[in-house]
Amino acid sequence: MxxxxxxxxxxxxxxxxxxxxxxxxxxxxxxxxxxxxxxxxxxxxxxxxxxxxxEAPNLSGPTTGGPQPRPSEPDLEKLIAPLRNELRSLRALVRTPGESRGTSELRAELAALRSLVESLQRPAAAPPPPAPRRAASPHESPRARTTELPYDALTAASTGAAVMLVGPTGAGKTTTIAKLAARAALIDGRRVGLVTLDNYRVGGVDQIRTFADLIGVPVEVAETPAALADLLDPANELTLIDTAGRSPRDTAAIAELAAHTAGLDLEVHLVIPAASTAAQVDELVGRYRALAPARLLFTKVDECDTAPELAQAPGRTGLPITWVTTGQAVPEDIEQPTPARLLELASGALTASTRSHRAA
The missing domain is CATH 3.30.70 (Alpha-Beta Plaits)
Known part of the structure; x- marks a missing residue:
């Protein structure tokens, strides 16, 4: 090695x-x-x-459609080949003295990767039958009588060429923008542009400029929402728009942004900390409804023991999830989860050893 x-x-x-x-x-x-x-x-x-x-083929990201046909044995071996390579790499790291990462953490990753390889080799299990729906009681609150999304509709891939992140102060919009830009530009090789409306927060523009310089992508600053339309470059394969983090009770600022983005082809993601309660999520969805969010984006999953809203909010609000963030590292700590992975994260799938490694 x-x-x-x-x-x-x-x-x-x-x-x-x-x-x-x-x-x-x-x-x-x-x-x-x-x-x-x-x-x-x-x-x-x-x-x-x-x-x-x-040589090994690139593994594609998670899909959000219906059940996929099981690959043939040669195709399955090609999918497993890069995982076997990573297994060998992890074994070598475990045996190498003086590494900065703890041996116990590497062994945990090794065991998880081995389980993934074994699960790919096993025949796919049939999906469980849907549970019968319970009739709503007339005494239940409106929140209790929610319409559940189908299992596959808990998540949905992003399809927009211009993606705008909105949400309350401190939700992690700017760091998430950096993660998305780094993955799209450095890993996927796409032409990416950044636009920021965050000139309200002290240091907001400087922060996103620093990320843009490190990633190697251009950034434009919109002094007002009215200037946003002129800064969208159609030559970009992906434009990521960062907005100012203000109180969700600042209805005037939300209304102004909605007025100037109504005619633009934007995919709006509402960014919410994973520790939020159901009442807080519902309040945020209601206050940002004027911007017509199409997706939910949960951040700071690593800071929660459990995050039940990852599994419950899509069905209650009708908004699927595209991305979740699991730490501060750029671009590593962001996932486009499958429905199964989403349920794992909701129940607290980030282990203590994973959290301690990311905090180091």
């Missing part, structure tokens, strides 16, 4: 060096920002590759 460190002025440059020398099968072990000189900085990536790693 080969382990090597690479540096670049931006994350894009560093990843390009990894691919150029180690190829697409390289495993990124860690990333960090390092100081160069008094004011300069660079991105350092530690990457590894197994000596006998071969």
């Amino acid at each position: 080969r382990v090597k460190k690479f540096e670049g002025a931006t994350m894009r440059d560093a990843i390009a060096k990894v691919k150029a020398e180690l190829g697409d099968q390289a495993v990124i072990i860690s990333t960090r920002q390092v100081r160069r000189g008094l004011l300069g900085s660079a991105i350092e990536i530690a990457a590894a590759i197994d000596g006998d790693a071969g």
Whole structure:
């Protein structure tokens, strides 16, 4: 197994060096920002590759459609091949002394990956029959009488070319924008542009500019919602729009934003901390309804022991979930969950060892 460190002025440059020398099968072990000189900085990536790693197809992300046909044995082996490579990489890391990551954490990851390989090799189980619906009691509150979404409709993939994140102060919109931009630009190779309306918060523009410089994507600042339309570049494959974090009770600001985005083709995601209660989620959905949100986006799942609203809010509000964030690392700590993964996260699937590693 080969382990090597690479540096670049931006994350894009560093990843390009990894691919150029180690190829697409390289495993990124860690990333960090390092100081160069008094004011300069660079991105350092530690990457590894197994000596006998071969060509393997890219694994596609989770789908949101109906049941998919089980792949043939040759196709299944191709899907499992990269997982086997990662298993070998993790075994080597466990045996390597002096690593910064704890051996117990690596062994936990190794066991989880082995279980995933075994589950892919087992025949697919038939989905359980839907549970019969209980007749609503006339004494139940309106919240108790909710319309449940079908299991597959708990999540939905993003289809918009322009995605706008809205939500209360401190929900994590700007960091989530950075994660989405890094994945789209650096991993998917898409042309990405950022637009920020967050000139209300002190340091808001500087924060997103820093992320944009590290990722290597352009950013535009809209001084007012009225200027947003002129800053949407149709040449971008994806435009991500960050909005100001204000109190959801600031109805005038929400109404102003709604008035200037009504004619634009935007996919609006309502960003909500995962620790929010059902009453808080319902209040946020109601206050931001003027912006016509199409999706829910839950953040800070790593800060909760359980997050039941991940499973309950889509059925109650009629809004599916596209992404959830599970930590502060950019771009790693964001997921596009399947319905099954969503239920796992809702019940507290992030283990204590995972939380301690991400906090380190």
